[in-house]
Amino acid sequence: MESMGSRRSTKAATRIMERRKRWSRMALSGASMLAMAVAATATHAADSAQPAATKLPELIVTAEKREASVNSVPMSITAASGRQLEAAGIKQPRDLVKITPSFNYTDSYVASPIYTLRGVGFTDISLGGRSTVAIYTDEAPLPFPIETRGVNLDLQRVEVLKGPQGTLYGQNATGGAINYIAAKPTKDFQTGASLSYGNYNAVDASGYLSGPITDSLLARLAIEHTGMDGWQKSYTTGKTNGAGDFTNGRLLLDWTPDDRFRAQLNINGFIDHSEVQAGQVIAITPEVPAAAPLVPGLLTYPLSPATPTAADFNPGDDYHRHNWFFQANLRLDYRLRDGLTLTSLTSYSQFSERQLQDIDGTTLSNLNQLTFGHIKSISEELRVAADLAGRGHAVFGVNYAHDQVLQTDFDHLPQSTLAYLFVPFGLPLFIDFRDMDNQDEDTYAVFASGDYSLTDQLKLYGGIRYTRALDSFNGCTSDTGNGITALDYGVLENVFRGAIGLPPNPPIPPGGCVTADATFTPGLVRNNLNQDNVSWRAGAQWTPAPNMMVYANVSKGYKAGGFPDLGATLASQLSPATQESVLAYEAGFKLALLDRSLQLNGAGFYYDYTDKQVLGKVVDPFLGPLLKLVNVPKSELVGAELQLAWSPVRGLTVSAGGSYIYSRILDHFTNFDATGALVDFSGEPFPNTPRWQFVSDIDYHWDLTDKFSAFAGASLQYQSATNSQLGELPLLAVDARALVDLRLGVQTRDGAWSLMLWGRNIGNKYYWTTSNPDLDTTVRFAGMPRTYGLTLTFRK
Numbered sequence: 001m002e003s004m005g006s007r008r009s010t011k012a013a014t015r016i017m018e019r020r021k022r023w024s025r026m027a028l029s030g031a032s033m034l035a036m037a038v039a040a041t042a043t044h045a046a047d048s049a050q051p052a053a054t055k056l057p058e059l060i061v062t063a064e065k066r067e068a069s070v071n072s073v074p075m076s077i078t079a080a081s082g083r084q085l086e087a088a089g090i091k092q093p094r095d096l097v098k099i100t101p102s103f104n105y106t107d108s109y110v111a112s113p114i115y116t117l118r119g120v121g122f123t124d125i126s127l128g129g130r131s132t133v134a135i136y137t138d139e140a141p142l143p144f145p146i147e148t149r150g151v152n153l154d155l156q157r158v159e160v161l162k163g164p165q166g167t168l169y170g171q172n173a174t175g176g177a178i179n180y181i182a183a184k185p186t187k188d189f190q191t192g193a194s195l196s197y198g199n200y201n202a203v204d205a206s207g208y209l210s211g212p213i214t215d216s217l218l219a220r221l222a223i224e225h226t227g228m229d230g231w232q233k234s235y236t237t238g239k240t241n242g243a244g245d246f247t248n249g250r251l252l253l254d255w256t257p258d259d260r261f262r263a264q265l266n267i268n269g270f271i272d273h274s275e276v277q278a279g280q281v282i283a284i285t286p287e288v289p290a291a292a293p294l295v296p297g298l299l300t301y302p303l304s305p306a307t308p309t310a311a312d313f314n315p316g317d318d319y320h321r322h323n324w325f326f327q328a329n330l331r332l333d334y335r336l337r338d339g340l341t342l343t344s345l346t347s348y349s350q351f352s353e354r355q356l357q358d359i360d361g362t363t364l365s366n367l368n369q370l371t372f373g374h375i376k377s378i379s380e381e382l383r384v385a386a387d388l389a390g391r392g393h394a395v396f397g398v399n400y401a402h403d404q405v406l407q408t409d410f411d412h413l414p415q416s417t418l419a420y421l422f423v424p425f426g427l428p429l430f431i432d433f434r435d436m437d438n439q440d441e442d443t444y445a446v447f448a449s450g451d452y453s454l455t456d457q458l459k460l461y462g463g464i465r466y467t468r469a470l471d472s473f474n475g476c477t478s479d480t481g482n483g484i485t486a487l488d489y490g491v492l493e494n495v496f497r498g499a500i501g502l503p504p505n506p507p508i509p510p511g512g513c514v515t516a517d518a519t520f521t522p523g524l525v526r527n528n529l530n531q532d533n534v535s536w537r538a539g540a541q542w543t544p545a546p547n548m549m550v551y552a553n554v555s556k557g558y559k560a561g562g563f564p565d566l567g568a569t570l571a572s573q574l575s576p577a578t579q580e581s582v583l584a585y586e587a588g589f590k591l592a593l594l595d596r597s598l599q600l601n602g603a604g605f606y607y608d609y610t611d612k613q614v615l616g617k618v619v620d621p622f623l624g625p626l627l628k629l630v631n632v633p634k635s636e637l638v639g640a641e642l643q644l645a646w647s648p649v650r651g652l653t654v655s656a657g658g659s660y661i662y663s664r665i666l667d668h669f670t671n672f673d674a675t676g677a678l679v680d681f682s683g684e685p686f687p688n689t690p691r692w693q694f695v696s697d698i699d700y701h702w703d704l705t706d707k708f709s710a711f712a713g714a715s716l717q718y719q720s721a722t723n724s725q726l727g728e729l730p731l732l733a734v735d736a737r738a739l740v741d742l743r744l745g746v747q748t749r750d751g752a753w754s755l756m757l758w759g760r761n762i763g764n765k766y767y768w769t770t771s772n773p774d775l776d777t778t779v780r781f782a783g784m785p786r787t788y789g790l791t792l793t794f795r796k
Contacts, residue, residue, distance in 0.1 A: 137182065138182055141377075150248040187218065231309055262333045263331070279358070280310060295419075421623075436477075476522075485514055486511075518571075531578065657696070685728075719736065759788040
């Protein structure tokens, strides 16, 4: 007789084979469509009276901390100019999914962004959670994802570097790095402004001034304000939510008193009073099923309609953020002699947060969280860059960073099943609690990197970095000050102490910590995490012919460990996740064809992933499985990317990119899924990692008169299905989606004025970025519905 395990294995194998067949068909269909589009465009080019294919413009990047063409750098990079970002409607890092294959954005249920690159991501629910994808503005770090909201202001370009980073940039990262390059001050006076108006009364007004103050001092000031009415509508009360109110600014000063010294100051910041997005309740999943009938309206609560704008939230609460960010970066460059430059990069930043999040997606006070947070960061990098007699380059440096994160969450849950947990013992309703944590981290690093050309065709490169991170933590879950949580948990912990033969604890005072150690003694949890690592990179670049480059490299990258911020009844829940590492192998090519009118870049990669950090669970003896950061010992990723840009005729540019990522957990890693079931996750794919992603854009410009020209464009962004958490539970699935944007406009021939009509997600596709299980509900975070509007732009 066949065992149940064998039947499950057979079913699983069958599902895998079916999926592979679907993926193969999808890939073949996609390739066929692309081939037909290329062939059709080529036919049009042959029959057209317009001139032949035109050369693609070269985009200069600083991925290796010096200027070089993006197609001469031996790594997989997606780069776009500021004009390209504007045309595509990219306003935040999350929007990079429109142009970057293998990049994924996810909403956390506490409104902190989660970035994933090539399947390497970290789902956390605390301000102090470091991303696997490091983000910089002009090489200065933005240490935490919550601080990245305003980076898209007045840009020269953006560079997305894929694969482990750390040998050249200030933060170790296992997934990659995104460097935003601000538009720089100009030697002549320039000004520009842009005004957009769209549905939901959306207004986006921005402008800049740039020019000389003196012969040696240049300045650039850029300001932007965006606002809109609420785009979400409660399907039970008719109230709206999701209004936008965001103000962003940057001042750049560039002082060059002589030809040896240069100082650049970047002061930037934002104020965010936008409303926090509400989730859509898709299932009632009581934490304590026996208590569900005691919560009026819970079991009969209507689920959200499957439309982009539907949501529910407590109608009397204020969901406006009260967040602000400030950063000052000072870069000093001094040329010691020809080919030898000393650079100092100093950065200081602060972020403050006060916001209320309706986590449960209902009008019940089932689970609301009010967060107060503050982040302060200081970093300093000192490096020397040398030119090696025209045959190569070398960089040597040291780096120091200090980050302090303070976070306090007030959780309110009077209309939840968990509120009735202590009632059978004659104790009061468990209505609220507070989470507190304080983290201080110091990071010290020394690094070296370089490249050297053995011949005109063959170049070797490599880098190494030693990092030591010292993280100090104190925190707990506590009473809010009313004494209820202190009483409930004080009695419970004394019951457990009696069961193991220990005397009772004294009463927990109002406001006191309830998180208990192994002897069920409550108190503030204090801990330290001190780790070091050596990240490195080595490779070779071969240029057998002009406009043709082949490369191969191997690299080792790390992401620092850290402590969580979460509701913790046990001190073990607040133990840290240790550092993770990725050993990455990559080989790729970059080809310029058809007289540089066609650029084709591709890469294949394999990642050996160790100690991947995930939000798992640990068993509480009374409450069952509760959240905890854990490490997955072994996992792997295999993937490939292809990017294309083509200008077959004057005025027409076609770009496309695709990625395939196969991820899986190894070595029978066992933990709890979202339902609390103990599961062997071996063989499962990573969360938030679509196997297939595809992006494309077509842009066409043509002359109308001797003074005006017109343009039109369309873009497509597709990703296959994935899941929000380990366990592949259907309720937490994220469906495949394809989104289409369109644009049409006119401009003066000199580019000074332009008027553009645009539409995004024009099919009004209902999609969501994540699904999360909460106390008694499971919610989704929907993507934006169809938006459209007009943009008037002036530049002089």
